[in-house]
Amino acid sequence: MDLHRSFVRNQLDAERWTAWGDKVLLLHNARPNRRQLMWIAVLDASPIAALCSHTSLELAGFRPFATEAKQIHVLVPRGAKVTRFPGVVVHESRRPGEARWTQDRGLARTEDPRSVIDAAAWQPWPRFACLMLAAAVQQRLCTPAELEYALGYVGRVRHKAYLRIALADVARGAHSLGELDVAAICRRYGLVPPQRQTCRRDQQGGSRFLDCEWNLPSGEIVVLEIDGGHHMDVAHWQADMRRERGIVISRRWVLRATALEARLEPALIVADLKAIGVPTI
Numbered sequence: 001m002d003l004h005r006s007f008v009r010n011q012l013d014a015e016r017w018t019a020w021g022d023k024v025l026l027l028h029n030a031r032p033n034r035r036q037l038m039w040i041a042v043l044d045a046s047p048i049a050a051l052c053s054h055t056s057l058e059l060a061g062f063r064p065f066a067t068e069a070k071q072i073h074v075l076v077p078r079g080a081k082v083t084r085f086p087g088v089v090v091h092e093s094r095r096p097g098e099a100r101w102t103q104d105r106g107l108a109r110t111e112d113p114r115s116v117i118d119a120a121a122w123q124p125w126p127r128f129a130c131l132m133l134a135a136a137v138q139q140r141l142c143t144p145a146e147l148e149y150a151l152g153y154v155g156r157v158r159h160k161a162y163l164r165i166a167l168a169d170v171a172r173g174a175h176s177l178g179e180l181d182v183a184a185i186c187r188r189y190g191l192v193p194p195q196r197q198t199c200r201r202d203q204q205g206g207s208r209f210l211d212c213e214w215n216l217p218s219g220e221i222v223v224l225e226i227d228g229g230h231h232m233d234v235a236h237w238q239a240d241m242r243r244e245r246g247i248v249i250s251r252r253w254v255l256r257a258t259a260l261e262a263r264l265e266p267a268l269i270v271a272d273l274k275a276i277g278v279p280t281i
Contacts, residue, residue, distance in 0.1 A: 020044065021083035034072075037087065038107055041074045045082040045090070049108065050075050050101045052091060053119040056109035060141055066128070068119070075110060075118075091122065095155060113142045113150035121157035129159040130166035131177050137170050144171035178226025181262040182212050189270045190280045194224065213252075216277045221252040224273065226259055 008025065011017040018026045021044040026032055032040060042049045051059065052075035054068050071089045076082055078092040100111050110118065116136040120129035136142045142150075144167050151163060166174075169183040172193070186193045194212035212224040247254050253276060257269050274280070 020085065037085070038072055041072050041085060041088045041090075042108060044085070045074055045076045045080060048077055048080070048096060048098060049082075050096070050098075051104075051107060051109040053110075053115055053122060056115035057112065057119065057136070057141065059104040059107070059109055060112050060115070062136070062139060062141055065131075065135065068123070073118075091118070097153070100153075111150075112136070113146040114154065116142055116147060117150045117154055117157065117163070120163060121154075121159055123159075126159045126162040127177060130162055130180055133163060133166050134170050134174060134176060134180060138176075176226070178259045178262060179212060181259065181266075182224065182226060185262065185266045185270060188266070191270065191273060192279050192281055214273075214278050217279065218277060220277065222273070222276055222278060223247055223252045223254045224269075225254065225256045226262055227256060 008017070012019055012025075015029050018029055020026055020032070020040045023046070024040045024043050026036065026040070038051055038055065042051060050056070051073065053073040054062075054064060054066070054071070055073045058064065058069060071087055073089050073091060074082075075091050075093055075096055077096050078094050080092065082090050084090065097110070097114065100114055101108050102111050103109065109115070116132055120132040123129050123132075133147055136147070137144060147170075148164075148167055151157075151160065151167070157163075165184075166180055169180050172183070174180050174183055183193065185191070192214065194214050212226070214222045214224075216222060255269075255272055255276065262269060
C-alpha cells in the first residue's frame with residue numbers, strides 16, 4: 001500500500017498511529033504486544049537482523065527459567081544503526097550467520113542450536129551457561145551433536161571450555177545442574193561415572209527416570225538423587241517420598257543430597273558413595 005507522506009503525518013499528529021524508530025509505524029496508539037515488539041525490533045534493524053538467544057528459543061517452544069527471557073533479544077551485524085527500544089536487547093556480531101537463520105511466521109530468528117549457544121555464552125555465570133545446554137536437550141529442542149556443531153561455527157564465545165565439558169555430560173544423559181555437578185564430582189574424585197536418566201517402571205506401570213545410578217560389583221544398585229530448592233515444597237516433598245519408596249521397593253539403595261551440598265561439600269557425598277561400594281576408576 002502506497003501512502004502519501006502527509007497522510008502518514010496526519011495520522012501520527014492525531015495520535016491514531018505511533019512511530020517506532022525511523023522505520024516502523026504501528027497502526028494504532030496502544031502499547032505493542034510482545035509479538036508486535038518482536039516485529040518492531042527486527043524491522044527497525046533490517047535489512048539484516050534476527051531474533052536470537054532466549055527470544056528465538058521462546059518461538060521454538062522453550063520453557064524459560066531466567067529473567068533474561070522476558071526481554072526481546074535481536075542479533076545485528078556489528079556497527080548496525082538501530083533504535084534502542086525499552087525491553088529490547090541488541091547483540092552485535094561480526095558473523096551474524098544469516099545462512100543459518102530460520103523463520104517463525106515471517107519473523108527471522110537464529111536456528112535453535114545457535115540460539116542455545118548464544119543464550120549460554122552471553123551470560124556471566126558458567127553454571128547458568130551449562131544449564132542452558134542441559135535444558136535445551138531435556139526439552140528436545142536440540143541434540144548434543146547439534147549443539148557441538150554450533151559451538152564449532154560460532155567462533156570464540158564465553159565459557160566455551162565449560163560448555164564443551166557440559167556437552168559431554170549432557171550427551172551421557174545429564175539433564176540438570178545437579179547431574180552436571182555429579183559428573184564433575186566423579187571426574188574430580190575418580191569415581192566411576194553413573195548411568196543417568198535410567199528408566200524404570202513404577203507399581204502402576206508408568207515410566208520413572210532416575211538421576212544417577214550405579215550397578216555395583218556385588219550386583220546391588222545405588223541411586224543418588226540430587227534435590228534442588230523446589231524439593232522443599234510440601235507437594236514436591238510428598239511426591240519425592242512416594243517416589244523414593246517406589247525406588248526402594250525395586251531393590252535399590254537410595255542416597256539423597258541437596259544441590260547445595262553437591263556444590264559446596266562434594267567430599268561428604270563421595271565418602272558415602274565409596275562407603276556403599278561405588279568403585280573408583
